[in-house]
Amino acid sequence: MLLAWSLVATTATAAQTQSHDSIRQAAEQHVLDQFDQKGQQVNATAKRLDSRLRLAACDEDLETFSPYSRKNISRITVGVRCNAADGWTLYVPVTLSLIKEVVIANRELPSDTILTPADITIEKRDVAKLHRGYLERPQQAVGKIVKRRIRQGAILTPGQLNIQHAVKKGTQVVIVARIGTLVVRMNGKALTNGAIGERIKVKNSSSNRQIEATVIDTGVVKATT
Template identity: 25%
Template sequence: MKFPYLFLSMLLSGTVCAAANQDMAALEKLADRFMQQEVSQRQASYKLGRLDRRLVLPACSSPKVDWSNTAQTSGNTSLVIVCPDSGWSIRLPVTVSEKQLGVVLTRSVAAGEVLQAGDVKLVEMANPAMARNVINSVDLAVGQSMRSGAPAGSWLRNFMVHAPYAVRAGQPVKVSAGGDGFSVLSEGTANGNAAVGEAVSVRLSSGRVVRGMVQPDGTVSLSY
């Protein structure tokens, strides 16, 4: 009867030892949940490494996960998993790839059209090299005017749009001039196109050409 008893003792002893060792797969799952939460606030994807299954650590009831370096949370970096109870810590490599997003036209547009919310959408760029000059926010595209036409599916680049013109060449405009203690309002004709906040030259009724800044109400303001 000694042999069965010895076998049973060894089996029970092995079970206890196994239970006392940390499950590496459980730590990886914990790290994965940490990363899911981290990238949920970012336009990024990640790929976790794997822990060495040959590593033997005491089981931890409440392991903690954090960045090994909080100043480096992108690219090739790592997490640190710590067991406050047992005092051990291990690193887990992770690669974080920031997504490159760009604005795409959802329909064909013509030159001079002012973009509306339904005309554009934000799309992930598979090739980061394509990101140059591509507008990366829908808010920066809506309300802009097209310099030239473009088909649906085109990436919307900075040079393809401009702020809508508040003043156009040949258009009658009011010109305001003000200074210390005086204010004058006159009329003239714009010599070019300009958006709010841009400078434009105006020919006054007297024939004099002046240059001023276009205001939100369409007037051209001169400063002295």
């Protein structure tokens, strides 16, 4: 609901009043400026103002601001203010849609499915109402395990997936190390779980030294230099 304004010119002529379109456009532009990023399409629509509302024409540029913290970005309240001597402040609801490419289930995905590139696709969707997040790149999903059934066409969220560990704590691993042009392989033991690309701690079975290594394959890690 539109809140109070400090001055209402009930008898003013159209030439003396601020046009409703200019107020709505200012509120919409405020939202567009905040969410203008490469790779996403932003649409903002301000609510129509009460036709009975008459505000004095502002002889300065309208100022816009965000009066509240945003929890639901699909519906945002924007403050529009005239800072002239006979100024006013109005709060305008703006509906936002945020279209961007996200990861979608290409088929129904049963629980415990290990995702492959064939299981997912990229589509443009409105993410403004997605409070649980979303994935933007296939690499964020491939190789992970589905926790619960996901229907075909659903947007994948981080909370729906578990990491598949290529190395598990306590298991034997092969440690690959490069010394100059020489590549050395040693036996070791994983001290933490790790997915491919993650750094973990391992123990060299020969020296009993703990080192950091990057998981490069199932049961194989590369010593961090």
